[in-house]
Amino acid sequence: MTTTVPTEAAVRPSSPGTASGPRRRPGRIRRIGLPYLLLLPALLLELLVHLVPMVIGMVMSFKELTQFYIRDWTTAPWNGVDNYKISVDFDAPVGEALLHSFLVTVAFTLLSVALCWCIGTAAALYMQDAFRGRGLLRALFLVPYALPVYTAVITWVFMFQHDNGLVNHVLHDQLGITDKPTFWLIGDNSFFALLTVSVWKGWPFAFLIVMAGLQNIPKELYEAASLDGAGMWQQIRRITLPSLRPVNQVLVLVLFLWTFNDFNTPYVLFGKTAPEAADLISVHIYQASFVTWNFGTGSAMSVLLLLFLLVVTGVYLVITSRGRRTADV
Amino acid sequence: MSESTRPLAGSYRSPMAPPRSFLWSRRIFLTLLTGFVLVPVYVMVSSSLKPLADVSGTFRWLPSGLTIRPYIDIWSTVPLARYFVNSLVVAGAATVCSVVIAVFSAYAVSRYDFRGKRVFTVTVLSTQMFPGILFLLPLFLIYVNIGNATGIALFGSRGGLILTYLTFSLPFSIWMLIGYFDSVPRDLDEAALVDGCGPLGALFRVVVPAAVPGIVAVAVYAFMTAWGEVLFASVMTNDTTRTLAVGLQGYSTLNDVYWNQIMAASLVVSVPVVAGFLLLQRYLVAGLTAGAVK
Numbered sequence: 001m002t003t004t005v006p007t008e009a010a011v012r013p014s015s016p017g018t019a020s021g022p023r024r025r026p027g028r029i030r031r032i033g034l035p036y037l038l039l040l041p042a043l044l045l046e047l048l049v050h051l052v053p054m055v056i057g058m059v060m061s062f063k064e065l066t067q068f069y070i071r072d073w074t075t076a077p078w079n080g081v082d083n084y085k086i087s088v089d090f091d092a093p094v095g096e097a098l099l100h101s102f103l104v105t106v107a108f109t110l111l112s113v114a115l116c117w118c119i120g121t122a123a124a125l126y127m128q129d130a131f132r133g134r135g136l137l138r139a140l141f142l143v144p145y146a147l148p149v150y151t152a153v154i155t156w157v158f159m160f161q162h163d164n165g166l167v168n169h170v171l172h173d174q175l176g177i178t179d180k181p182t183f184w185l186i187g188d189n190s191f192f193a194l195l196t197v198s199v200w201k202g203w204p205f206a207f208l209i210v211m212a213g214l215q216n217i218p219k220e221l222y223e224a225a226s227l228d229g230a231g232m233w234q235q236i237r238r239i240t241l242p243s244l245r246p247v248n249q250v251l252v253l254v255l256f257l258w259t260f261n262d263f264n265t266p267y268v269l270f271g272k273t274a275p276e277a278a279d280l281i282s283v284h285i286y287q288a289s290f291v292t293w294n295f296g297t298g299s300a301m302s303v304l305l306l307l308f309l310l311v312v313t314g315v316y317l318v319i320t321s322r323g324r325r326t327a328d329v
Numbered sequence: 330m331s332e333s334t335r336p337l338a339g340s341y342r343s344p345m346a347p348p349r350s351f352l353w354s355r356r357i358f359l360t361l362l363t364g365f366v367l368v369p370v371y372v373m374v375s376s377s378l379k380p381l382a383d384v385s386g387t388f389r390w391l392p393s394g395l396t397i398r399p400y401i402d403i404w405s406t407v408p409l410a411r412y413f414v415n416s417l418v419v420a421g422a423a424t425v426c427s428v429v430i431a432v433f434s435a436y437a438v439s440r441y442d443f444r445g446k447r448v449f450t451v452t453v454l455s456t457q458m459f460p461g462i463l464f465l466l467p468l469f470l471i472y473v474n475i476g477n478a479t480g481i482a483l484f485g486s487r488g489g490l491i492l493t494y495l496t497f498s499l500p501f502s503i504w505m506l507i508g509y510f511d512s513v514p515r516d517l518d519e520a521a522l523v524d525g526c527g528p529l530g531a532l533f534r535v536v537v538p539a540a541v542p543g544i545v546a547v548a549v550y551a552f553m554t555a556w557g558e559v560l561f562a563s564v565m566t567n568d569t570t571r572t573l574a575v576g577l578q579g580y581s582t583l584n585d586v587y588w589n590q591i592m593a594a595s596l597v598v599s600v601p602v603v604a605g606f607l608l609l610q611r612y613l614v615a616g617l618t619a620g621a622v623k
């Protein structure tokens with residue numbers, strides 16, 4: 001992560017060579033107030049759209065907020081931690097469904113992030129040196145990332161159709177791998193459909209970031225390794241991958257959070273109710289809130305999700321940062 | 330190791346001939362990957378030129394006949410033009426606002442030392458972690474209440490959506506621009522300050538021009554975020570303010586699913602973004618190199 005070095009120079013603009021030029025000395029108040037003034041619009045917007053709603057969401061999670069109270073949510077009765085009890089009571093249907101959805105999301109996220117990272121890194125490494133057609137290929141590889149989510153996913157919906165889709169046509173009609181056409185968007189196979197779409201859409205981001213990261217590796221390292229007789233595979237293993245560590249630390253975290261919270265892909269792929277095997281947590285909570293009109297429980301689930309992500313992020317950062325420090329020594 | 334090849338004396342890695350294993354695996358890998366990436370693109374393009382019979386029956390790799398009919402019909406099946414304008418206005422405005430606000434914030438963080446700086450950057454970045462679903466309903470209620478109290482219609486209006494989307498791209502934009510501004514030498518704006526520019530003069534005459542690639546990258550990112558968002562668009566818009574993300578679903582809720590029209594509409598919707606992205610991708614890579622991944 002970027003942490004900025006305190007900049008004394010900018011606050012105290014003085015350089016000996018140009019001392020004769022006109023000097024402006026902004027007043028003390030202005031000097032102190034200016035950075036805050038510059039930050040004000042961003043702060044206000046973040047407060048309005050992210051922080052205040054989040055606090056309200058937390059308050060809601062302690063209320064019995066059903067459709068009867070939605071016109072004025074403040075009048076909804078408090079019900080303590082009942083919403084949380086319902087959410088984590090894994091023997092009852094609501095809690096059981098939430099746990100199932102959570103496990104599906106974890107499995108999906110781990111697989112998706114791993115595949116996206118592997119494909120993206122491999123592509124970036126293979127395309128590090130110039131070859132004919134590299135520019136074209138690079139542009140092509142970025143297309144899935146550049147496409148608006150819904151158009152990309154709609155195309156996959158079409159390809160996964162039972163009767164008129166490409167996937168069944170190839171697997172069943174042309175290759176004869178399956179006995180009969182498969183249902184991809186309902187039932188257990190929907191997990192793989194979702195994973196495929198997610199990886200197709202997500203790997204170019206890893207590719208892009210790793211590609212940018214590669215450009216920051218000093219050429220001298222390769223030159224030195226080359227002189228020492230290291231071959232290409234060795235250079236990749238000993239120089240490139242270790243040098244990418246700081247980039248990967250952020251990349252994997254961002255991929256994880258985006259994939260875990262992804263709503264657009266499953267929502268466009270399956271509609272309002274996802275099949276059980278691909279019941280990602282964000283759609284699950286959406287359904288719990290907006291389809292069954294139980295916003296209190298929905299909010300409690302969101303808060304639990306946020307807590308989980310906070311803990312995972314914290315632990316991840318501690319572990320990876322420690323690893324990095326010892327590696328540097 | 331046995332696989333290492335003999336290095337050419339004093340050469341950088343690229344002039345050295347890569348080993349065969351590298352070349353072969355590269356060929357296989359990149360070919361497979363190209364296929365994986367291209368197939369959906371091919372399906373989108375070819376299906377958009379097929380007659381309805383071709384996309385309703387068994388999938389055909391090649392159309393039985395080419396037609397541009399879907400491209401004409403998409404505009405009348407659903408009010409696509411209106412959705413298009415809505416998306417353009419929303420994404421355009423969100424991008425401009427987001428970039429301007431991000432430039433101010435990043436300048437403050439990059440060039441000044443002040444109390445709460447770390448708190449600010451950490452807070453802003455951590456909002457990236459929030460599940461959208463957590464603040465969807467509260468935000469919805471806030472917008473409705475602001476509307477009732479002040480008469481400013483945020484819920485159901487483009488304004489509300491612009492406001493929402495610009496904050497979605499803001500954290501990442503600020504973060505990336507901080508890195509980019511840090512890479513612009515401080516001597517430059519110091520010189521501008523000495524020459525009598527105010528801090529804002531230094532920002533707009535020196536720092537911003539030097540950081541154009543980063544700013545373009547951030548703009549591309551902000552536009553794509555707003556153009557592709559589904560969740561908030563589906564809850565916070567009505568018939569007149571609907572954006573493409575929701576509007577495109579209109580082709581499939583009818584009795585017949587007009588897949589050729591859906592693909593044509595998807596293509597029409599995608600082309601501006603993809604073309605823009607590919608034209609500006611150099612800036613994006615440069616922006617990421619200097620900013621985010623440093």
